[in-house]
Amino acid sequence: WLTVEDSPTPIALPFAFFPITHNRASGVLIPSYGWMNYRGYYLKDGGYYWAINDNLDLALTAEIYTNLSWAGEAKTNYYRRYKYKGLFDTRFGRTFTGIRGDTNTFSAYNDFKLVWRHDQDAKANPYSRFSANVNLQSRNYNKNTTNRNDYFNSTTTSSISYTAKLGSYLNLAASARESFNAQTGIMNIKLPSISLSSVTIYPLRRKHPSGAYRWWENISLSYVMNAENNITAQDTNLFKQSTIDQMQYGIQQSIPLSSTVKVLKFFNWTNSISYNERWHWSTIDKKYDSETGILTTDTIRGFKANRDFSFSSNLSTRIYGMFQFKYGPLKALRHVINPT
Numbered sequence: 001w002l003t004v005e006d007s008p009t010p011i012a013l014p015f016a017f018f019p020i021t022h023n024r025a026s027g028v029l030i031p032s033y034g035w036m037n038y039r040g041y042y043l044k045d046g047g048y049y050w051a052i053n054d055n056l057d058l059a060l061t062a063e064i065y066t067n068l069s070w071a072g073e074a075k076t077n078y079y080r081r082y083k084y085k086g087l088f089d090t091r092f093g094r095t096f097t098g099i100r101g102d103t104n105t106f107s108a109y110n111d112f113k114l115v116w117r118h119d120q121d122a123k124a125n126p127y128s129r130f131s132a133n134v135n136l137q138s139r140n141y142n143k144n145t146t147n148r149n150d151y152f153n154s155t156t157t158s159s160i161s162y163t164a165k166l167g168s169y170l171n172l173a174a175s176a177r178e179s180f181n182a183q184t185g186i187m188n189i190k191l192p193s194i195s196l197s198s199v200t201i202y203p204l205r206r207k208h209p210s211g212a213y214r215w216w217e218n219i220s221l222s223y224v225m226n227a228e229n230n231i232t233a234q235d236t237n238l239f240k241q242s243t244i245d246q247m248q249y250g251i252q253q254s255i256p257l258s259s260t261v262k263v264l265k266f267f268n269w270t271n272s273i274s275y276n277e278r279w280h281w282s283t284i285d286k287k288y289d290s291e292t293g294i295l296t297t298d299t300i301r302g303f304k305a306n307r308d309f310s311f312s313s314n315l316s317t318r319i320y321g322m323f324q325f326k327y328g329p330l331k332a333l334r335h336v337i338n339p340t
Contacts, residue, residue, distance in 0.1 A: 024051035029061060038097050040066030055079050069095045071111070086118035086132070095144040111144050113137040128164035133157075139235060142182050154182045169198050180235070187238060189231040196225040221257040251279040263315070270314045277307040316340040 002011040031046025044063030051057050058076045071093025079085040091113040098105030116134040135156045142150050161175040176191040205217045229249035237243050258272040285298045319337040 089115035111141040132160045185235045194227040198223040215261040219259040224254045227251045272312045274310045
């Protein structure tokens with residue numbers, strides 16, 4: 001009640017306290033309303049929020065239009081301290097356009113979107129890490145969505161990666177990547193992509209050396225393996241046999257070996273050997289017919305391998321020089337020469 005000089009008046013104003021809570025609470029989500037061309041009036045983002053516990057929640061929302069278009073969405077966030085955090089977002093809808101009963105203007109679309117974000121805490125495991133950033137959607141989703149960011153984004157990308165240390169010598173990296181152009185419907189998929197590499201190994205070194213290393217103890221080698229599978233296809237042909245036949249996949253292995261020794265006290269002599277081998281499951285065979293002048297190109301299915309070998313030798317040293325001045329603010333000039 002309004003008071004003037006501590007005297008009450010018959011004028012009343014509404015007033016309320018809304019206490020701040022530090023805990024999440026479940027409850028109903030109030031929808032928003034509006035108008036959209038070709039669909040009419042709508043109610044959207046209404047539903048229910050469920051605070052399951054401190055590490056997990058779930059929001060179920062829906063939207064509906066007066067032309068009977070509708071969509072439903074489920075979104076959940078998960079979190080575990082010092083371990084990981086992420087979210088799932090799944091949406092499915094059915095969109096109608098045009099006039100019902102008119103085959104020239106009426107059309108119906110099923111649209112979906114799947115989003116997954118996962119990030120591992122750096123403190124969780126120093127020897128392995130997993131992360132995911134997945135964004136999959138149907139071809140017509142960005143045309144029918146009411147999300148402004150999704151509407152203007154016609155290209156989506158996804159990636160999943162895993163890195164780990166295997167034992168004391170090997171490092172593993174595996175990933176899957178995908179890009180999708182909603183305008184052309186072309187998908188580029190790299191699944192899987194695997195890399196296996198070793199640390200530098202000195203196979204001839206003594207376990208308990210005394211004194212300086214001998215020249216053969218400085219011989220080092222390592223191992224690197226890369227495997228890839230690439231797919232480029234229309235979204236409607238992704239799981240057909242024609243797409244499987246056009247996959248490009250192979251394995252490449254490398255074994256570099258090197259040794260550095262001292263020559264005449266001041267020279268470093270480095271010798272390197274590199275061996276590379278590639279494995280293929282399809283090759284190109286070309287034949288030229290001298291009589292007709294026609295070049296025939298065939299794709300041959302089956303395992304083939306090719307390899308190469310290289311050797312290099314390098315001799316280098318380092319020369320230092322100093323020129324000093326007796327007078328003036330400049331005291332000295334120092335230079336380094338690295339002849340190879």
